[in-house]
Structure formats: structure tokens, C-alpha cells
Amino acid sequence: MLRRFTRKIQMSGTLLSARKRQFYHAHPTKRNMRERALRRIIKTKEIRRLEKLGKLDEVKK
Structure with a gap:
């Protein structure tokens, strides 16, 4: 039966x-x-802002 189905x-x-x-x-x-693209732009702006405030160490590459 299985063979027929296959x-x-x-x-x-x-x-x-x-x-x-x-x-x-x-x-x-x-x-x-x-x-x-918008999410990526917003995220990079936020990372830059945090870097300037000194709340974020180096950005990982």
C-alpha cells in the first residue's frame, strides 16, 4: 500500500x-x-548617540 502511494x-x-x-x-x-532600511538608519543613529554620551563602548565590527 505504501509503495503504491509513493x-x-x-x-x-x-x-x-x-x-x-x-x-x-x-x-x-x-x-x-x-x-x-529605516530600522537600520534609526539603529545606527541611536548607537552613535549612545557613543557620544559615553554610555556605549566601541561599536563591534
């Missing part, structure tokens, strides 16, 4: 399409890219 899955192409989609990563949308 064979039907392979013949229908379901297994092949599932393997193709397994590691697919969708491209980020423009909105996501903008939001990510």
Missing part, C-alpha cells in the same frame, strides 16, 4: 514540485526593503 506521488509530480519549493525564499517587497 509511486503515485512520484508519477504525479507532487514530490518534484515540493522539493523545488523546499528552499525557495521570496524576494522582499519594496515596502519591506524600505522598512528594513
